[in-house]
Amino acid sequence: MIALAVFRVAAYVRSHRVYQALLLLLALLAIVEGSRAPVGQETSALADTAVLLIPVLAWSTRSLLDTEPDQQRTLSAISVGGRARELGAGLLAALATSVAFAALALGWGLLLGVSVTPPPDEFAAVLALHGIAVLAGLALGALTSRPVLPSPAVSIMALLFGFMAMLLLSVSPLYWLTVPVIRWMKAAGAGDLAARLPELAAISLLWCLAGLAAYGWLRRARP
Amino acid sequence: MRLSKVSFRYRRREPSVIREVDARLEPGDVVEVTGVNGAGKSTLLRLLAGLTRPTEGTITGRPAVVGFAPDRFPVEQPFTVSGYLRHMSRVRGGARWEPWAERLNMSHLLGLRLGELSKGSAHKVGLAQALMASPRLLILDEPFAGLDADTRDALPSLVTDLSADGVVVVASDHQGGLRRLAELRHWTIQNGHLVEGAPEPLLPSPQVTVEVTLPSGELPRFLSRMRADGYQARALTAQEAE
Numbered sequence: 001m002i003a004l005a006v007f008r009v010a011a012y013v014r015s016h017r018v019y020q021a022l023l024l025l026l027a028l029l030a031i032v033e034g035s036r037a038p039v040g041q042e043t044s045a046l047a048d049t050a051v052l053l054i055p056v057l058a059w060s061t062r063s064l065l066d067t068e069p070d071q072q073r074t075l076s077a078i079s080v081g082g083r084a085r086e087l088g089a090g091l092l093a094a095l096a097t098s099v100a101f102a103a104l105a106l107g108w109g110l111l112l113g114v115s116v117t118p119p120p121d122e123f124a125a126v127l128a129l130h131g132i133a134v135l136a137g138l139a140l141g142a143l144t145s146r147p148v149l150p151s152p153a154v155s156i157m158a159l160l161f162g163f164m165a166m167l168l169l170s171v172s173p174l175y176w177l178t179v180p181v182i183r184w185m186k187a188a189g190a191g192d193l194a195a196r197l198p199e200l201a202a203i204s205l206l207w208c209l210a211g212l213a214a215y216g217w218l219r220r221a222r223p
Numbered sequence: 224m225r226l227s228k229v230s231f232r233y234r235r236r237e238p239s240v241i242r243e244v245d246a247r248l249e250p251g252d253v254v255e256v257t258g259v260n261g262a263g264k265s266t267l268l269r270l271l272a273g274l275t276r277p278t279e280g281t282i283t284g285r286p287a288v289v290g291f292a293p294d295r296f297p298v299e300q301p302f303t304v305s306g307y308l309r310h311m312s313r314v315r316g317g318a319r320w321e322p323w324a325e326r327l328n329m330s331h332l333l334g335l336r337l338g339e340l341s342k343g344s345a346h347k348v349g350l351a352q353a354l355m356a357s358p359r360l361l362i363l364d365e366p367f368a369g370l371d372a373d374t375r376d377a378l379p380s381l382v383t384d385l386s387a388d389g390v391v392v393v394a395s396d397h398q399g400g401l402r403r404l405a406e407l408r409h410w411t412i413q414n415g416h417l418v419e420g421a422p423e424p425l426l427p428s429p430q431v432t433v434e435v436t437l438p439s440g441e442l443p444r445f446l447s448r449m450r451a452d453g454y455q456a457r458a459l460t461a462q463e464a465e
Contacts, residue, residue, distance in 0.1 A: 003316075014301035016301075069297035069300065070297075071297040072297040074293065078291045079311060079356070
């Protein structure tokens, strides 16, 4: 399965599709981290970056999963020993790519976006948010990939509206119905991210895992 | 390997594409599958390969290692032939693809990008990736489509060798390229049902000769493309052209 994941990352890089997400991420970071956050607002600035990462990572995941032609997906499934392993290899490849992008964003933020590193408990919370952002991007990107949504127009609209819905719902009292990204930002701005992390992380992880489970379920009938 | 009452339909409320198929495959069997377009040949191949689960019935005893050569190899991938085969070899746990590249006479293609291949050359890559892992069940979807004359002639003997080693070979083939094999089994898909019996004799299709005019510099490429697609093509001599 790891060899197939490597094959898919290699195809993603060699097809140059990786640069679409990379350039988008670099442009976003250049704008968001253009000036250092005021002292005391480091956690808030880094939490904002984690939220902005989600659509970029969703785009990257969708793009990586769609690089492989449908017929090659069939050959890969037979070669690796089944559809489940092929699906797992695709997600593993997307996860590895997303972790690299998230590390780049966090590194950029720490070097150029803030003057001092946040206190350890808040920094750990920021790290956790980046990890959840990776999973959220993975789930959203997988659910909008070609096997699930064959139309490119529908797929890209679903990705954008999916992220918009995440933003809008998480402003409302029904924030627990989605990955509550705005609540992350509010908690970081109020200085109680570390205290509220267990609740926010639990809701976020639940929806990420539900999204990935839905992807696995949908792929049963969409090889 | 045994198929018991296997039926398959793509969606609920749709009629079954494959209906109550019962069949048994023994090691070394070579099966030719025919049927009109849309009869369900490809669906049956996917069921045999384990890519699709039957809606009803069971398939038991499928070998652990399966090879599948598609009718159209996906060339839209950013690899050279050797790069692609190396990756697939790693996916297959380090299978050796080099002997198959030699046997399929594709050594000269290894440095080419997949997107540059003719249909026949791409088909060879599909065959090599299917064969490299020494599968015990080999599924070939239209294996003769677009192959050059040499490989077309070599494929039946390759299938014979695999069969002698106990490999089950199932080929969807409307060109009858395996008909000269002595122990060939023949399946026909009719209205979703599998019928086993003697194949229909191949009728020679009427032949025509066409005249094509093109710039002289493009002649070698044109001829190789036509030959790769299985046509007899040659340039007329100056005398013949007159």
